Amino acid sequence: MDDTTTIGEATAPSAASEDQPLVFLHGINRQFRQGDSTLDILKGAELAVWPGQSVALVAPSGAGKSTLLHIAGLLEHPDAGEVYLDGVATSHLTDIQRTRIRRVEIGFVYQFHHLLPEFSALENVIMPQMIRGLSRREASRRGAELLSYLGLKERLTHRPAELSGGEQQRVAIARAVANAPRILLADEPTGNLDVRTAERVFATLGQLVRASGLAAIIATHNLDIAAQMDRRVTIRDSQVVELT
Numbered sequence: 491m492d493d494t495t496t497i498g499e500a501t502a503p504s505a506a507s508e509d510q511p512l513v514f515l516h517g518i519n520r521q522f523r524q525g526d527s528t529l530d531i532l533k534g535a536e537l538a539v540w541p542g543q544s545v546a547l548v549a550p551s552g553a554g555k556s557t558l559l560h561i562a563g564l565l566e567h568p569d570a571g572e573v574y575l576d577g578v579a580t581s582h583l584t585d586i587q588r589t590r591i592r593r594v595e596i597g598f599v600y601q602f603h604h605l606l607p608e609f610s611a612l613e614n615v616i617m618p619q620m621i622r623g624l625s626r627r628e629a630s631r632r633g634a635e636l637l638s639y640l641g642l643k644e645r646l647t648h649r650p651a652e653l654s655g656g657e658q659q660r661v662a663i664a665r666a667v668a669n670a671p672r673i674l675l676a677d678e679p680t681g682n683l684d685v686r687t688a689e690r691v692f693a694t695l696g697q698l699v700r701a702s703g704l705a706a707i708i709a710t711h712n713l714d715i716a717a718q719m720d721r722r723v724t725i726r727d728s729q730v731v732e733l734t
């Protein structure tokens with residue numbers, strides 16, 4: 491029996507296949523109006539990412555990196571094409587269903603950590619878990635375990651202002667994966683850090699991806715860091731292109 495499902499002109503693994511990508515962007519189009527003209531940001535873009543795989547998205551500013559991440563994370567609708575998460579099409583989902591998927595299945599890390607300044611590192615990681623429905627006790631246990639894994643065991647009670655930039659971003663990573671998402675999307679997560687700190691944060695992020703089986707797409711300008719990831723892609727002529 492054939493183990494694939496044909497989608498348009500592309501072929502995607504069926505839900506029963508062990509080779510199923512967690513994220514599959516198929517034929518994605520996204521346009522923006524610019525005065526009297528139309529600007530094609532993405533045109534027929536394709537990208538598949540598998541569990542435990544880290545993909546570096548390397549492209550200049552304005553090429554569409556953030557747009558691609560927003561579409562993959564169901565924050566933005568494409569003008570055409572489909573986003574498949576674990577083989578399931580998402581274009582027909584309601585806003586409530588999309589929000590639930592973002593809350594449970596997808597973790598986001600941004601260039602600015604956006605930690606709540608009045609709360610400790612641990613409290614920042616506890617909150618998304620409690621919103622999901624976990625008890626404070628269980629959320630605290632999981633949060634402390636995760637922060638310790640990220641090298642912040644001695645910083646649990648420190649507020650963001652008492653943490654270094656690298657420590658703040660590691661807390662943001664912990665918060666992003668606190669609910670055990672299957673997909674991690676990061677938009678220039680070390681853009682505000684010095685090179686040495688950025689390398690440490692990325693090394694930690696890579697360990698986390700491999701250990702938890704996440705499918706990760708990470709936008710970065712740092713070619714040295716990108717080289718450490720499983721795959722590298724760019725956006726060229728409005729399409730996603732694999733880099734060697």
